[in-house]
Amino acid sequence: MSSLVEALLDGADAGELERHELPAEYLAAHLRASDVGKFGDRADKDVRDTLHVGRVPMPEIAPDEVVVAVMASSINYNTVWSATFEPVSTFEFLKRYGRQGGYAARHDLPHHVVGSDAAGIVVRVGAGVRRWRVGDHVVVSCVQVDEQEPASHADAMLGTEQRIWGYETNFGGLAHFAVVRAGQLLPKPAHLTWEEAAGVLLTAATSYRMLVSDKGARIKQGDIVLVWGATGGLGAYAVQMVKNAGGIAVGVVSSERKAEVLRRLGCDVIINRNDIGMGQDAAPDPQRTIELGKRLGREIRRQLGEDPHVVFDYIGRATFGISVFVVRKGGTVVTCGSSTGYDHHFDNRYLWMNLKRIVGSHAANLQEQAECNRLFQLGQLSPIVSEVYPLHEVGEAARLVQENKHTGKVGVLCLAPREGLGVTDPEKRARIGEARLNPLRNTAAQPDRNTSAVLEGAV
The missing domain is CATH 3.90.180.10 (Medium-chain alcohol dehydrogenases, catalytic domain)
Known part of the structure; x- marks a missing residue:
């Protein structure tokens, strides 16, 4: 040594x-x-x-x-x-x-x-x-x-x-x-x-820029935010930030074990992707994308009465078309990375005719990281x-x-x-x-x- x-x-x-x-x-x-x-x-x-x-x-x-x-x-x-x-x-x-x-x-x-x-x-x-x-x-x-x-x-x-x-x-x-x-x-x-x-620092600051920063979705009180992969390194911080901002977190997970983790994080609505028939689809075809989007949207409306204002998507190819479909009129899909693939497909009619936005995000600048680190220092993020x-x-x-x-x-x-x-x-x-x-x-x-x-x- x-x-x-x-x-x-x-x-x-x-x-x-x-x-x-x-x-x-x-x-x-x-x-x-x-x-x-x-x-x-x-x-x-x-x-x-x-x-x-x-x-x-x-x-x-x-x-x-x-x-x-x-x-x-x-x-x-x-x-x-x-x-x-x-x-x-x-x-x-x-x-x-x-x-x-x-x-x-x-x-x-x-x-x-x-x-x-x-x-x-x-x-x-x-x-x-x-x-x-x-x-x-x-x-x-x-x-x-x-x-x-x-x-x-x-x-x-x-x-x-x-x-x-x-x-x-x-x-x-x-x-x-x-x-x-x-x-x-x-x-x-x-x-x-x-x-x-x-x-x-990497995942929390990335989530901070995506959701809180003026470079991202700029979530506010009462916003419904759909978080894909809500127990992952990005998603679990995203859920905490939505709650801190006075928003309503909707987390999507792939198992009951992960659903239990989300309950510990205080997630408001928890959806098991298997319950909407999504399973482990790597890249649903266009027709199936719309059908899955309708099922997911119905479940969110059943529990909250509204569509999401923001979708937090780092999953990529398997989810992106659904994200564009399910976010409300005038809503925002914010994306970084693509763990299931970079080649995203979506029906552009649901984007342009409903005035939705796609915001690309990557990591965070030092000021955003410092603001995020301060939240940990204050004990407001875990x-x-x-x-x-x-x-x-x-x-x-x-x-x-x-x-x-x-x-x-x-x-x-x-x-x-x-x-x-x-x-x-x-x-x-x-x-x-x-x-x-x-x-x-x-x-x-x-x-x-x-x-x-x-x-x-x-x-």
């Missing part, structure tokens, strides 16, 4: 951390360029076959970057995309980025350290970093932007140089250390554990971690997400030796209460994965 890791685990102060050298190598979940094309025509592209955990070189940091000792991270669906090399290999992103030269060239490597969430401790800062110091407890945004690009000052998500860290860049968060730009950092909510905080794996089982954690067998967020312990660490405001935590902080967890039923094996390979 490196002396820096030993100092971190012993709770060393900033001065002590600065005295220890960064290790030359560190443990990381990564992909290998040599595996591109490995799956061929296989129907089941099992991410466990391509996600490797092993040592990688520590890169040099740029003047505007920091090194974060990652205590915990989490699985996002972009790690599934990366590990299946679909829709394109992320090594193509790294090659294209590397062609810019300078510090960007570091990213073009035969390995790709993945992961777009992290909570940890700053252990090094570049010469140009002003707002962060060694020893700071932070959460890491997935969004890297070029602050010298004019469009970034209007809305960082509009910049042509905006990239998703750990997906379109290297040195991601599913590792013992991560290299990030200073503009990706926000203070870690002091009452949250490492694994709770690590499951927050983490949605359902399970936690050690880093050496990252393949199993990602497989759970790939097969949609999870609820909420799946956490990954990196340098943290066990769950429950990282809380620096226990009084606030006690005031909020464990049940409210962990609505998706039954801690008594969790397997004991958080042993010294978490640090396997650190020695």
Whole structure:
């Protein structure tokens, strides 16, 4: 184990951390360029076959970057995309980025350290970093932007140089250390554990921009919001935000087990997709799309008397045509991602003749992320971690997400030796209460994965 890791685990102060050298190598979940094309025509592209955990070189940091000792991270669906090399290999992103030269060239490597969430401790800062110091407890945004690009000052998500860290860049968060730009950092909510905080920023901030921001649907009191995949990493935060805004949340799930999770989140109306005959349709044909939309609309009207004002759709091909059909006249479909496919089909008559809107959304700018992070600091949003794996089982954690067998967020312990660490405001935590902080967890039923094996390979 490196002396820096030993100092971190012993709770060393900033001065002590600065005295220890960064290790030359560190443990990381990564992909290998040599595996591109490995799956061929296989129907089941099992991410466990391509996600490797092993040592990688520590890169040099740029003047505007920091090194974060990652205590915990989490699985996002972009790690599934990366590990299946679909829709394109992320090594193509790294090659294209590397062609810019300078510090960007570091990213073009035969390995790709993945992961777009992290909570940890700053252990090094570049010469140009002003707002962060060694020893700071932070959460890491997935969004890297070029602050010298004019469009970034209007809305960082509009910049042509905006990239998703750990997906379109290297040195991601599913590792013992991560290299990030200073503009990706926000203070870690002091009452949250490492694994709770690590499951927050990517999905919660994405949901915030989609629903609350002036760049998204701008929900208001009384709005009926239909949330597809309402127990997923995006959906479970969406339900909380609808409730916080005084709206009425309608959640769609695929099982009674997930329906029970929604009840714990306080969702107003819960619809099992099997009850409307939707089942696991990957892409219903146009006629079936209209029929399913009518069934879903009738059920929402039966329970609420109205059609939804907003539909929150990150599912994609399997649901998008239904979303356009079922949202009310003048309503909004807000979309990001497409876990069932990007090729969306819908009947445009129901869009243009009813003056509906489609709003595309992607991640969140730093101001939106800060506003979202503040809601966690105030205790108005709760983490949605359902399970936690050690880093050496990252393949199993990602497989759970790939097969949609999870609820909420799946956490990954990196340098943290066990769950429950990282809380620096226990009084606030006690005031909020464990049940409210962990609505998706039954801690008594969790397997004991958080042993010294978490640090396997650190020695």
